[in-house]
Amino acid sequence: MPILIKRLLLTIRSHIDQLSWQAVVLAILAHMGITWLLLAAAGEQALLAPNTFFYYYVVTTSTVGYGDLSPSSDLGRLLVALVQIPFGLALFGMLLGKAGQTITHIIRRAMTGEKDVTHFANHIIIFGWHPVRTRKMVRYILADDKRVRRDIVLAVTDDIEHPFFSEPNVSFVKLSSYTDEEQLKRVGISTADRIIVEGADDNQSFTTALKISKLVKERAHICAYFDDESKAQMLSEHCANVECSSNRTAEVLVRSMEDPGASRVQQEIMSSLHGDTHFSMVIPNEVSRFTYADIFELFKRQYDATILGIAHNRSALDMDLNPPLDYAIQGGDIIHYIAPVRVLAAEVKWP
Numbered sequence: 001m002p003i004l005i006k007r008l009l010l011t012i013r014s015h016i017d018q019l020s021w022q023a024v025v026l027a028i029l030a031h032m033g034i035t036w037l038l039l040a041a042a043g044e045q046a047l048l049a050p051n052t053f054f055y056y057y058v059v060t061t062s063t064v065g066y067g068d069l070s071p072s073s074d075l076g077r078l079l080v081a082l083v084q085i086p087f088g089l090a091l092f093g094m095l096l097g098k099a100g101q102t103i104t105h106i107i108r109r110a111m112t113g114e115k116d117v118t119h120f121a122n123h124i125i126i127f128g129w130h131p132v133r134t135r136k137m138v139r140y141i142l143a144d145d146k147r148v149r150r151d152i153v154l155a156v157t158d159d160i161e162h163p164f165f166s167e168p169n170v171s172f173v174k175l176s177s178y179t180d181e182e183q184l185k186r187v188g189i190s191t192a193d194r195i196i197v198e199g200a201d202d203n204q205s206f207t208t209a210l211k212i213s214k215l216v217k218e219r220a221h222i223c224a225y226f227d228d229e230s231k232a233q234m235l236s237e238h239c240a241n242v243e244c245s246s247n248r249t250a251e252v253l254v255r256s257m258e259d260p261g262a263s264r265v266q267q268e269i270m271s272s273l274h275g276d277t278h279f280s281m282v283i284p285n286e287v288s289r290f291t292y293a294d295i296f297e298l299f300k301r302q303y304d305a306t307i308l309g310i311a312h313n314r315s316a317l318d319m320d321l322n323p324p325l326d327y328a329i330q331g332g333d334i335i336h337y338i339a340p341v342r343v344l345a346a347e348v349k350w351p
Contacts, residue, residue: 021098021102024091027091031091032057035079035084036053038079038083039053039071039076042075042076043076044071044073044076047069060088061089061091062092063089110162110172111162112161112162112174113162113172113175114174115173116185117153117173117186117188118186120191122192123150123188123192123194124152124196125155125189125192125194125195125196126153126155126196127178127195128156129156129160133198134154135163138167140271140272142167144277144342145342146341146344151169152169152171153188153192154173155173155174155178155187156175157174157175157176157177157178158174160174173186173187178199178208179211181215184211189215189216190216191217193217193219194221195212195216195222195223196222197224197225202226205226206224206226206231206235209235210235210239220241222239222241222243223243223245224243225244226245226246226247228246229246231244236315243314243316252266276338276339277339278338279338279342280337281334281343281345281348282333283332283333285331285332287350288330288351289329290328291325291329292323292325294329295307295348298351299337299343302349303339305337305339306337306339307335307337308321308338309321309336310323310335312333316334
């Protein structure tokens with residue numbers, strides 16, 4: 001007996017696997033139509049109104065059976081017993097099986113990175129996977145409560161499963177290459193707004209950043225990390241929309257030696273999890289020209305924020321740190337400041 005049951009279940013499973021959603025829906029609609037016609041032929045007028053019939057059909061076929069609606073004639077009861085319930089139960093089981101199979105397929109695709117996010121726009125893409133650093137990146141991004149709400153896409157070539165499956169704001173896409181344009185379309189490279197590149201090594205980071213720099217939209221910003229400072233400098237010279245950073249261990253060690261606590265200051269202002277954090281803000285273009293002195297006290301009094309410097313492009317290659325009080329500022333410039341929380345341009349009462 002157990003062998004027969006197992007074979008029966010395997011046969012049912014095979015049929016469910018081969019059936020499309022269209023076939024399941026058509027079969028259910030056909031069964032509903034046949035049931036309605038048979039009840040009409042049996043004179044069950046009380047069950048034929050569209051709203052009443054749909055409720056009766058679902059409750060009876062699923063065998064919930066509240067008893068408030070049922071056939072009143074002998075012929076009607078016979079049709080329900082021989083046609084509606086037996087065939088309906090089979091279709092109901094098939095519907096549940098197909099739904100379970102679909103949900104399992106969706107979860108499996110999400111876990112293994114088979115999905116694509118071509119419908120995303122203005123999102124963040126992180127290329128590369130490091131068990132510790134990548135988790136920190138996502139945690140730091142999500143900790144900024146006043147940031148622009150962007151979906152996060154983790155793109156990897158590693159053979160791993162979704163490491164942030166419980167986080168609804170993070171999607172996972174597994175690629176065969178970071179430089180293949182067809183693969184890059186799956187992560188919505190042409191509509192992304194912010195991109196982080198940290199490959200398995202400097203060569204992968206360099207080729208990835210170089211490739212995507214030509215595929216992103218004009219206002220997109222790319223950040224890439226390198227151990228080799230010469231590669232960072234070389235990429236910066238060729239790609240204006242890529243902000244390159246490299247290992248600054250030597251600088252941090254010297255500053256900490258000369259000025260104890262310097263490494264702690266750097267740690268505090270770079271992390272959005274606690275303490276004051278480094279933020280930036282683009283001054284609206286319609287704001288009139290003013291001076292550094294005009295906003296230095298304003299930011300401190302109203303937002304408990306300290307302005308560090310003024311930049312004239314997003315990569316801040318020409319940043320003026322701690323400028324003089326008469327330093328001229330205008331719309332389009334970028335303010336870099338530290339504050340307990342992000343200050344939005346719309347919140348500022350500009351001079």
